[in-house]
Amino acid sequence: MFDSLKRFIKKWRASRDGGHQLDALLAIADQSAPYPERSEWLIELAHWIRRGRTVQPGALDAGNLGAEPAASRSPAAHKRIRYLLHVLDRNPAWKVNVAGTLRALLRESDGLSLLCDAGMPVHSGFFGALFERIEASLIPPAPNRRDLTAIVTLMFKSERDADWIATLPADLLIRIHALFDYAAHEDQPRESTPFSLDLLAALHNLTCQISSTGLSQTVRSRLGGADDAGDSGTHDASDVRVAMEKQPFYRLTRAMLAVEAAHHAFETGAPQDQLLREVNYLRLLLDDCRAATDNVFAHLYRNGVSVDIVFQVERMRMRIARAENLLNAWMAHDDPHASARLTAELVRANHASQSVAYLMRSNFSLLARKVVEYSADTGEHYIARDRAEYLKMLRMAAGGGLVTVVTVCVKFAITGAHLQAMLEGVLAGINYAASFLLMHFLHFSLATKQPAMTAPTLARELDGVGTPAGVDSFVSSVTALMRTQAAAVLGNVLLVFPVCLGVQLLWHVLFHADIISPQKAHATLVSFSLLGPTPFYAALTGVLLWSSSLLAGWADNWFVLHRVADALAYNRRLRLTLGAAAANRLAHWCRSNVAGVVGNVTLGLMLGLVPAIVSALAFSFEVRHVTLSAGSIGIALGVLGESALKWPELWWAVAGVASMAILNVTVSFALAFYMAVKSRDLRRNAVRSLRGAIWQRVRRHPLELVWPAKTSREAG
Template sequence: MFDSLKRLIRKWRASRDGGHQLDALLAIADQTAPYAERSEWLIELAHWIRRGRAVQPGVTEAANSAAESAAPPSKNPAHTRIRYLLHVLDRNPAWKANVAGILRALLRESDSLSLLCDAGMPVHSGFFGAVFERVEASLIPPAPNRRDLTAIVTLMFGSGLDAEWIDTLPADLLARIHALFGFASAEDAARNSTPFSLDLLAALHNLTCQISSTGLSQTVRSRLGGAAASDALADDTSDVRVAMEKQPFYRLTRAMLALEAAHDAYAAGGPQEPLLREVNYLRLLLDECRVATDNVFAHLYRNGVSVDIVFQVERMRMRIERAEHLLDAWLARDDLRAVARLSAELVRANQASQSVAHLARSNFSLLARKVVEYSADTGEHYIARDRAEYLKMMRMAAGGGLVTVVTVCVKFAITGAHLHAMLEGLLAGINYSASFLLMHFLHFSLATKQPAMTAPTLARELDDVGTPAGVDSFVSSVTALMRTQAAAVLGNVLLVFPVSLGVDLLWHALFHTDLISADKALATLQSFSLVGPTPFYAALTGVLLWSSSLLAGWADNWFILHRVADALAYNRRLRMTLGAAGAERLARFCRTNVAGVAGNITLGLMLGLVPAILTAFAFKFEVRHVTLSAGSIGVALGVLGKDALRLPALWWAVAGVGSMAILNVAVSFALAFYMAAKSRDLRRSAVRSLRGAIWQRLRRRPLELVWPAKVEPQGR
């Protein structure tokens, strides 16, 4: 039988005519066939429905004409095909009996809880386990002989448009489909089957147990209240028990049992009021559970984000929403429109459960917001909003340029040793990291590090752009950022270039030799030329600058999430060695500097090692950093002397450094701002209006780009 069914399906697929295809498919429908064959038949029927081509007249041309004349106009091809299918079945009672029997057997013999409870819900308790699960599911689709509705729905509905046509089924089609399920012979109608409403109730029971279990777990329970509430509860164990009993997750399972008892009493002829009262109470508890999950997210946002914790809480929120949908469908089980909405929702959820991208989008938004928040806090210090801050930024940038002079000299010493590429990259990375750390602790500034830090600061102000005052504040911050970036770049370059030139001249006067050879100096100028790969290298360097800010935010989040500061402050050995006050000072120092140290070390190592790795395994890449390159030009000019001013290579190198300044800043800022804006879910229309407001401000006050406006004292 199975081989003959396969041959008939192949013959049906080979047909190009929609009517002939349906006739051939309906002719082989057999409600007595094995489960796998009936499942495969349903899959082929679903593929025919969603194929989308117009149905051509065939053997059942009269039925097709009747369908066209009786049907109201429909824009969805799937609706037209379903209407045609029902007309064909009305004219062929034997086919209709087999199709109805297959549909009823599907609900009777399959596990519906797998679809009602688990569709769209990851099975694994961790994020990375869920990623592996979805990749595995995409590579190995379910077999049609699995007796659960999730597998059948996955194989029947694989397109994102399926949920749309199910959700928009006309009322007359819903009524006819419902009647098709009830069409049966006397023998089949006599079979005992569980009503689908009881499956909904069982699925609701299952979901409430899962929600309660997750909500009462230590991971979630410890994050339901604030720190003050936790300290209060720690004073009295009876308060802990009372607080536990007040949690909606604790009362949810009891409410579900009370609902089932009220339903049994109502089914036995009792009054309806107790049932409605229990339904309303369960709805109230589900709303309270939703509020509690929001509190957990707020706690994570303040105290560090873990991907796995976010994943578990997000899965609990999805289960709460599913429970509410099932409760609505159970109450309106006689409403066919409610059943269609639930079916479409299950199809959407099942399709989303197959997508790794959907999982990442739904779980990484909070993590991205927390990671960029460190940069927002740090970036506020890098935006000069008045003249005093502007001059302070110039001094910080000048200090950063002075430190970079030493970095450039050490870099030339490392490259002059002609070491292995990987070892040279490691030493260069250590050199960069040491310089960046020195700038960090001396509170100096490196211009190209600022954009990745300041973009999230602007993104934080996006929360208030719904008001005119918020838009004006955002535009003022953008103007201040542009002005500050220009000042920082000029402060770095205007100091690193002449000091590097002076260092080489001094070295030559003292030791009668230069820091580098003349050939090396000329090659350095040529490598920085605007005509060549310099712009591409500068853009990639901007990516590295942004990556360092991302890693700095991750380190800050990890430090807070694991409460490392508390562990240091209360460490027994540290308190014995440094004293309680000393241990607390060490904890505050680490908390203040952990992100800056991590970001500077990773940036330095990436600037040294990433070019060596990419050159060895992918393509040639060299770091093009505006401050380092300006210092290198200063050394090269000192070696070549005044004759270098007549070399075109020098001026092409100067132009190349200009492109580095633009691309280092623009790329790192664009990436950081894109990530920060994504964490705020900003719409494109809002972005366009903000862009227009920025251009309008620049046209009215162009001088603000180079010098801050004078701030009038308050009270005048």
């Protein structure tokens, strides 16, 4: 039989007539065949249904098709299923074998793995899940595994299959359900259909898993009754016990057992009222469990995000949604659309659980969620929303430019020593890091550091873009950000350039020497030219700026997640040495500055070391930072004198610095905002509509990009 099936499949696939293919396939259906042959037959039938070409209407009786005009507008898969059912109606012997084959496969296959585990992540680690999915793509499941997951995987290769399954019309669903019961033996009544029992068993399995995760210490300690960061952490044991009994996770398993008992009583003749009451109570508990997971996420955002915890809570949330879908399908067994929706959801989830692209998206979302929230708190300080904040940003940027003058002079001293490349990179990184730390503690601003920190702040406002007021608030924030970035770049450059020029002129007057040689000054101008690799280097520098914001967000998250501030505040030695008040002040200072210190130190070291490492291992790379480069041009111009104003090299270098301002800001902001959007799972259509709203605001009020409008407080 198996060899004959293989020979048939070769001939059948070679055939070009869809109707003849189906006739030959239905003719060999055998409900008494071994399990592998029946499952392979069903897989081939599914492949025939999924094919894009529709069957020629002439293959059916014209009167039958004419009675269903809606079929002409349905997807090709719907038309093929309709044709399949017509053929079976005209061939009762084939229909008996097909119906028996379907019932036997459903009865003999394990459906729990499909109902419970399809689409559920197994590995919290990225590489473990990645290798598992690559292995599954290379070694597909065999059709003899007696597992519905294997059959569904082989039947439906594309996620788009879920769409036509979910949209099957009611008349087709009724006929498909009738096919499963056609010519059933008396010892196999409909009430004992194993799939209904599988639904109940899957519900039991899911509720146990949800309850187990919800009662684990990882989740339980982050529910509403647990102490947040800064609490004393002292609770009475009886209070903890009462809180445990009130948790929906604690009552969920008992509620499921009550549903099973009520179902058994209903099967034996009891009224259905008790079953409905127990099912409604189970639905209520599932809603409470979902609300509890929201509380866990809120706790994580306040007290530190852990990828492992987020993974567990996300999987629990998916299990809650799956349990609700299974419960709906189990209770609505007479509604054909309920089973179609469940089947489509299982097909979609099963495809997602095997997709490498879906794994990349979901893990990137976890990573984004880990760092975005804490970068947002820092980034709020870098957005000037009114005129007072705008002028303050200009002063902060001017101070940053003043500090950068020293940074530029020290950089030229380091490069003038002609040290080994890696040592020169280390010294340059220390120079940059020291300068950035000085700016941080003096509350000055470096323009290109801001975009990577402010994009997550805008992402926080994405939560409200579902309303017109939320969209308007988001657009106002974007406009304020653009205006603030322009002010910061302008403040940096307008101070660093003339001061560096003045320092070079003063140095020449006092010491009769130049900070750099004329040859070095000319080479500096040529290296910054817009016609060279400057734009490429500026874009890579923007990546480094974004990377430093990631590390800053990670450090702040780690500090809060592990409650380092509490450890410092209650450290016995610190309290004995400094006193309790001083220890608290130290903990607060560390909490306020950990992100800034880590971000500035890592940015400085990366600007110094990454070019040396990349140049040694891959390709030539130099840092192109707008503020540092503007200061370098100021010193070069002071060395070369007024004659340099006539050189094209100078003006190409100025154009290059302008490109640095654009690319430093744009690349770092785009990367940060992309990660922030991914952390919110915002769809492309929503992002596109937001871009349109921003463009409309710019066209209507272009002056807001350079000068903030008066607020109601300033007008008063």
